[in-house]
Amino acid sequence: MRLSKLAEKLQARIEGDGDVEIVGLAPIDEAEPGHLTFVANPKYGALLRSTRASAVLVGPDQDSAGRTVLRTTDPYAAFVHALALFDSRPRPQPGVHPTAAVAESATIGPRAYVGAYAVIGEGAVVGEDACIYPHVVIYPQVRVGERFTAHAGAVVRENVVIGDDVVLQPGVVIGGDGFGFVPVGDDVPVTIPQIGTVEIADHVEVGANTTVDRAAVGATRLERGVKLDNLIMIGHGSRIGAFSMLAGQCGMAGSTKIGSRVMAGGQVGFAGHLTVGDDVRLAAQSGVVRDVAAGATVAGLPAGDVALWRRMVIALSRLPELLRRVRRLEKRLQED
Amino acid sequence: MRLSKLAEKLQARIEGDGDVEIVGLAPIDEAEPGHLTFVANPKYGALLRSTRASAVLVGPDQDSAGRTVLRTTDPYAAFVHALALFDSRPRPQPGVHPTAAVAESATIGPRAYVGAYAVIGEGAVVGEDACIYPHVVIYPQVRVGERFTAHAGAVVRENVVIGDDVVLQPGVVIGGDGFGFVPVGDDVPVTIPQIGTVEIADHVEVGANTTVDRAAVGATRLERGVKLDNLIMIGHGSRIGAFSMLAGQCGMAGSTKIGSRVMAGGQVGFAGHLTVGDDVRLAAQSGVVRDVAAGATVAGLPAGDVALWRRMVIALSRLPELLRRVRRLEKRLQED
Amino acid sequence: MRLSKLAEKLQARIEGDGDVEIVGLAPIDEAEPGHLTFVANPKYGALLRSTRASAVLVGPDQDSAGRTVLRTTDPYAAFVHALALFDSRPRPQPGVHPTAAVAESATIGPRAYVGAYAVIGEGAVVGEDACIYPHVVIYPQVRVGERFTAHAGAVVRENVVIGDDVVLQPGVVIGGDGFGFVPVGDDVPVTIPQIGTVEIADHVEVGANTTVDRAAVGATRLERGVKLDNLIMIGHGSRIGAFSMLAGQCGMAGSTKIGSRVMAGGQVGFAGHLTVGDDVRLAAQSGVVRDVAAGATVAGLPAGDVALWRRMVIALSRLPELLRRVRRLEKRLQED
Incomplete structure (x- = not known):
């Protein structure tokens, strides 16, 4: 041009x-x-x-x-x-590849592309202009909105509900069973059936090999415009508010709620049953073990105010010297 | 009801x-x-x-x-x-889908379901009542017990041995080559052939996109009733004792042995060649770099006694103030 | 024998x-x-x-x-x-399985094996002696060298370029879209098209479920003989120098450059836009937030000199005691 x-x-x-x-x-x-x-x-x-x-x-x-x-x-x-x-990457032509295994009771919207060996289960509904690459597996009874893009190897488990304009990178797993087991001492832990689902709103994008687990009851929820990077784990029953973005390898345990417009660096961990307010920012590798108030910026393990954390880090680097200084003071006072 | x-x-x-x-x-x-x-x-x-x-x-x-x-x-x-x-999720009907590629020398037990495009290699044996979802790949010579559930995209590499009542969530990889390379300075590191395998006992469940590597020699072992969450990495030659549970994104390097009934929070890392005793509990994001005695509860990096760690965290938050206090003491003594 | x-x-x-x-x-x-x-x-x-x-x-x-x-x-x-x-694991016989979906415009070298349900897109080129296991998906216009091994479920996205003697373990994703979004407050973040690619040199090996993202522009690069363990995330536009090895679950944000012969322990995180020199060693769970000079050995968050870090860790364990000692000193001086 x-x-x-x-x-x-x-x-x-x-x-x-x-x-x-x-x-x-x-x-x-x-x-x-x-x-x-x-x-x-x-x-x-x-x-x-x-x-x-x-x-x-x-x-x-x-x-x-x-x-x-x-x-x-x-x-x-x-x-x-x-x-x-300048994005010249070809978009596949509409049409269902002859090898795609689309259940008779499934509904595929107009102008959709369904690639080789894709599997779409009984009763599943996929909206118009979908782009389902080869080897995507959509389990039965899934409902997906319009302009859905799912790359090779993405898996959507049964009953999951997905909105419009959602993108799944390769290897994403939506709706795997949540991690719920009751320990029973010296016997096999009891498996808690995960009979809930996952609900994903419009304009959500999910990075390669990220996993979003289904809830035990109710739903794990990603709200409008949430963006998840690669290899993230979203635990069962968690919820992420609109427009929040999590960088690679973040992990959320179960039943934690994150507000809107939250930004998390890579490898941040969230314990379960917490509430993180709107507009919170989290430094990479933070470990969130308590609720975080809206608007806060946090860092460290346990995650706390970032300014305090920075002071602690600086003080920490002076700690060996501090030990020597205190020893000197003690000696001096003993001599007195 | x-x-x-x-x-x-x-x-x-x-x-x-x-x-x-x-x-x-x-x-x-x-x-x-x-x-x-x-x-x-x-x-x-x-x-x-x-x-x-x-x-x-x-x-x-x-x-x-x-x-x-x-x-x-x-x-x-x-x-x-x-x-x-109330778990109304449908279980697939027994039967081998016409598109499944089951090797002639493979054996599939009675009442098994094998979904579309699943691949079962030469000499593989899968027990009765298996539920092998679409797009599962079982390599040659794998042996699997009864009531096996493998979700879409799970991969089991050659020669792996799996017991009864095992569940693999989507995207799980069992038996990938362990990470073994000998550095040789300014040339390509030498690859150590990983000719061992993985042995998984009864009632083990493995979360989405978790990977369990095959050993260089011998076997990586998950014992009875081990439960692994999503995106966990189990290194070659490691062993996890009965009924232990690891939360999401934990990682074990090679040749580390974890005891029975161990509970690890999310994102815990284990260095290689360690021994962690029975009934140990590990706080999320701990970094285990030394052996841990049976019954201990640990936290932090390097992981140590949790009570000491809590005291350190509190003391740490007071460290900037402590620096000022020591400075005051020094000044006071200089004035004397 | x-x-x-x-x-x-x-x-x-x-x-x-x-x-x-x-x-x-x-x-x-x-x-x-x-x-x-x-x-x-x-x-x-x-x-x-x-x-x-x-x-x-x-x-x-x-x-x-x-x-x-x-x-x-x-x-x-x-x-x-x-x-x-003693490595007796069978290597598949050359030949293209009748169910493999190889585009007419794709080129497969002599003696290659292409397994069941593998998909090779338009214009893709795969060199001789390749071993493409079942359920591998190669997108259009990918170029791959000789003696390529890709295990089940590996995905290579469009336009990626791969050298000779490269090994991808199961579930690897090469060329997923980089994580690029411009936040716009109370509306859906703007997606930055990732129109770049990934370039992988000879003798690179990539562990199970690891993801290497394509660049927004230019290329994410893995140089000769790089070895990546499982569940690693390489962000868009990053570069890793020859013979470097990263252990499991490491994560690199975008546009960071790592030198040659670098060795990283597990779960190390690298912030974006950094430079890490040749021959650097990083302790497991380090968090790299600044450039690291060639030859350094670092640990901790923020990652710093490992000797200083060890002293800090020891001093830290004595911090609660130090607080008490300073309190005693203060009391003593007040009494004077």
Whole structure:
């Protein structure tokens, strides 16, 4: 695409040669001629000089360093827009592959694609424009909304309810049995039947090999626009509020409720039966063992206020020295 | 089911209207009319007033707050029993789906169900009443006992031996090659062939996307009634004793031995070549780097006695203040 | 195999009866008659007396305790060699299973095995001597080198490029969409299209259910001979240098670069946009939130020098006592 054309689509102003042909996008330090890149953070401005990119999206105050730039108020948002324009990955054509095993009582909406060896169980309903890749397994009685994308190897267990515009990456498991066992000392623990389900609202996206367990009773719930990264475990009966995002390998035990717009770093653990308020932020590897108030930012194990945690970390690094100082004080006082 | 009938099955005593029809079960704060719920912990007794449930399982001393209750010595156990009574999830009918690829030399027991596109390799033996869902892959020479349940996408690699009444949730991998490589500096590490296997005893259940690696030699072993949650990693040559339960995302490196009736919280890590005794309890996110004596309760990284860990955590929160206090003491003494 | 024959293959010297028949290998404490085992670490030398093995690989200075031994300079390396000799696991015969769904425009090299229900997409290229087990899904336009092994349930998404001699254990996902979303307050976060790819060099091996995400732009890269254990998450745009090894459940956020010959213990977390130098070692459960210099050994959260971390851990265990000592000092001074 010609740069002038791209600038128009991104509503950005060209400074430089608008005739150059843009063939792809790249990070600023990997870009080649023909690429568009971006500088959103002024601290990367120095890379403007060395990048081999043909054009750079920049903010209003960024010095262009003599390069061809596309000036815009939010260069990162414009880059995201450009990514969509350059997304050439083919979407499968509508149609049900002859090897897909679709139960007679299942309903597949118009324009859906169902790939090779996909299995759709009795009574399942999948909405229009679905894109069900090869080897997806939808158990009986599942209901799924419109524009559903499920990648290879994703599994949706029986009775699960999924809204519109949901994306499951490869290997996702929705509705596995929750981990419920009653220990009985020196005998096999009693299995608690997990007869509940999972309810997933619109615009939820779930990363590769993440698992969301079904509830013992009622439902495990992911609300509107929740985004889960890879290898996350959501325990039975938990609930995640709208627009919350959890990074890779977070784990939630059972019956914990997370509010809306919560952001968790990677490998955060949540104990069971807790409440985490809206707009909470959690540093990576935090261990949440108590309720967290709305708006808090927490870190550490047990997770606590991040400012206190930072002070503790600094103090901790001085602890061996502190031990020596206290020893000196004690000696001094003994000598008195 | 009529409440009076249900009370009889649960061996509970009705106080109130036994004619009400119970259509389902629910947690006390989500219950609707027609639901049975329970109060096991007196601290949730207050919810008895506000619940919309038609009946509540309660203990011997719980005030009924004017509600229809089913009185029993162990309301939680009775609720688990009720869950089984209300479990209406269909179990597939026996029979081998025409698309299942069962090797000629494989043996499938009577009344087994083998779903669409399941693959069962040469020489594999699966016991009676198995329930092998679509897209399960059983490699050659695997031996599995009776009443085996394997959900979609579960994979059992070659030569693995599995007992009776074992359940694998979707995406479980049993018998992947253990992580064994010899570093050789500036060349490709040498792969150590993992020619051992995995042995799983009766009544073991394994959560979604959990992986149990095969041993280099000998076997990785899960003993009777072990219960593993989701996304757990069991390293090659490890062993877990009877009735132990590990919560989500725990990880065991190779050749570590865990005793019987051990309970581990989520995200616990075990270094390799350790021994953890019987009846040990491990707090979530603990990091076990030394042997743990039978009966101990541990927490932290490195995992140590939980009481000491709690004291350390409290002391830690006072550490910044402690630094100031020591500075004051030093100043005071200098002034002397 | 007769022991004398085995000794010859391992270039080891027999002390004892070379006529004994060796039927398998085992760890020293599990070995039975007919087994070969080894003692690499002198501290396990005492087990030489009690082992039931028929022969033991030992180092030059190990006392034989009267057992039949194979003496060699590096008994562990010799044992690894013996493992390969005794690896009797069948490799599938070349040939494409009639149920495999191979696109017409795909190219499969000579002598490849493609198992039941494997799916290979349009334009994909797989090199010679590949071993693609049942239920592997290769998306369109993937390119894979020679001697590729992919176990059941592994998924390779569109456009991914894989070198020679690569092994994917069951359930591995290569090229899932990276976790990229722009939060927009009280509305659905904007999805950042992940139009980049993954590039995997020769001799890389990836453990069960590990996920390697595709980059937003450019590529996520695993360089020559990288070895990843199970349930690891590699974020979009990250890069791992040659011969590095990560143990189970490690997680890397996006755009982090790890050098060559790095060794990470289990459950280590790496924040995004960091650089970790060559030859770095990371203790299990470390949390890396800053760049790490080449050659460093780190531990803890935030990860820091391991010697300092050890001192902190020891000091920490004395912290409750330290608090009491400071209180005593304060009291004493008040009394003055």
